[in-house]
Amino acid sequence: MSNINRLRLADKVFFNSVRDSRFKTVKISANIIVPLSESTASENALLAGVVTRSCREYPDFTALSRKLSSLYGADLSVNVEKSGDRQIIIITASGLDDRYTLGGESVARELSLLLCSVIFEPNIVNDAFVPSEVEQERRQLIDVIDSEFNDKRIYAGSRLIQNMFSGEVFGTKRYGTAEKINEATPESLYETWRRLLKTATFELMYIGDSAPDKAVEVFKNAFGGVDRDPCEIKNTVFVPSGSVNRVTEEMEVSQSKLVMGFGTSTSALDSDSVAVSLMCAVLGGTASSKLFCNVREKQSLCYYCSSRVDRQKGILIVDSGVEGSNIEKAESGILKEIEDIKNGVITDFELDSAKMAVVNSFYSSNDTVSGIESWYSSQLFDERFKTIAERAEEINAVTKEEIIKAANKLTLDTIYVLKNR
């Protein structure tokens, strides 16, 4: 594994760098981490869009896009994510490594400067963002929220979370709500920007061939001028309600969706969180998993039926697309596979193949820039960064008994069904 080097630049501001000469690109991203909250999520998300569409130096979208394209199609993108009860705004600049430019230009240096500009020198006039820029991003963010409904698998997954976490922080969507997005003003966004610079935790990530010294300098100087007062960010593990909440919605669709949410009663920091991940792989994480082999292949009920774990929130989700008349059959089929794991009906083949698949995905991640980035960013809230070899060793050490134990801690909490009329 390429080693990571972690530097502290300011209070809760860290610069993490991985040097790797195998890639033809360089990537620098800023993970801006704040507490997830219904009252601020929308403003934060909207701000992220506004700062990445222009800055003081490139004051409109076309000027910025042309700058990026002339840097060999460099990319400046923004993504808003949720990790447990945290909201993370990820602003990324990536482009061709200097070795491959046609005219010998230095893309890497320009990219660090550009990323710094959009974060620290946005397009601000009289303590407010430019109204037309805000309106553009507002419209587009509402489009993004509406378009979630277009994909019924994503929509069904999102409805499960809303129902499972109704009234809780984690029930807040990563972009917040259209209502709150509409309330934001160029002035309020300016306040939000100042608040983020002061209170958010910044985890900067650099993956490239050349030494990151220049990028470190650029960011160190930029943070030198900021009065920092970082806030505490807490995360809680999901506590199941004790009874199963069943929600069914009807719609004009061809295929019904079945989504089941379970609590794992395990936090990302617990030592048995590794066993929970592997249990999930045995259940429905691979093409040799129980759900794939039995619910899909043997019972021929669906095209997809899989499980995934959110280790930060301590939940496991199973989702499937089925014929409306087969919903009950699929539900009992899924529950039977979980019962089997609880009762120790796990073959050596199932256990070994799940281990191999997980370890294979670990090592494969080291061969892409985004894989390396997510390997480390997914561990930002752990005690320390572990290498692939360490985590592979942990996976391989999990016993059948530990898997059984992890399955027995599963509690079904919410079932969401999108039923075809």
Added chain:
Amino acid sequence: MNIQEIKSERVRDSYYKIKHSSGLTIYVYPKPGYRSAYAIIGTNYGSVNTCFSVDGGDKISVPDGIAHYLEHKLFESEEGDAFTRYAKTGASANAYTSFEKTCYLFSCTDRFEESLEILLDFVQEPYFTAETVAKEQGIIGQEIKMYDDSPDWRVMFNMLENMYLNHPVRIDIAGTVESIAGITAEKLYDCYNAFYNLNNMALCVAGNVTVDQVLAVCDKMLKPCEPHKITNYFEDEPAGIVNPYVEQSFPVLMPMFNLGFKEKPEQLDEKKLAQTDILLSMLASPTSELYRELMDENLINSSFSYELFEGPGYCSVIFGGESRAPKQVAEKIKQYISKVKTGGLDKEDFEIAKKSVYGDVVSSLNSVSSISNAIETYHFGGNEIFAYIDAVANAEFDDVTKRLAEMLDVNNCTLSVVKPEGAEV
């Protein structure tokens, strides 16, 4: 056996092309320092090949969706399915069928040779019985229904149906629940025997591998194949579109559109591909005047995209995305194209677009899956990826201008819209 090294000084990579004695074309693209390897084998056979003959024999017509059905069934052998075999090596496997090809792939970080043996074994060992064929109806039926609910999929096929009168590219890759009901083991064997001849196939491996490693497995596993002549039959396709507009109501909040320009089908070489990619970037990428206009007037959002969509007997340029006013978007695009066709392209736009296209393709060489998939596509299109990269770097403004003149006829395009029930677009 002929081993040819293909080298690029520009991107500092090289790979090997081998014509194996079995008839298979093999590409090996070693990536020093990588732990993973990615292998893909494909046949020059996709959803559009529904009527064909072998060595001048009888014309064979097969049900829509059969290439995709075959892809699912090839994973099964008498001893069990390939996923179970891969599970023992830890490889992650998959397959896909497109309009013009069918591919089987895996990626692994360990036990590469064993996984490659599995891949080469099952693609050469079809096993179709009435029972195994029947079992797949439920699974593929649900795959089809999943796509029926996908607005991006529907908006594209509605567009293709209204662009092509006869060409089978207008038909869903997976067919329909009705058409796949007519698939039998015998028909699957007909297709298999015609198209899964090693001379009609290509293997590409990239990553932590050497030529010797790959050839050792190939020598052991590949059964020599006599080349045969496959003839594909397509009904005559008129040059014009069928209908200029189609819409469908759908449970969506964001309407979506595809605006397709019907182009003359031709085999595009690397230079023409490069010119087209630069041209489309100049016209519609986020740096373009058109994009800015559409954005400023709140007509599109960042989902806006464009592509050159081409294969045997079909070629089109598709602009698509989400919009609350798709008809206005289509009008603006057509107006803009007419404007640059008379007023000419901008030289600075060209320089920017060229760098952007160049950066994108060179960046794609980071990933073993991108490399292998691209080489496979270039192989069946009769092209070579480093030649394409050189063509981008050496592209001339005048050639791109000429390319524009022969493309994008604003009187030969069709707009497809998927919209919420009752919405005016």
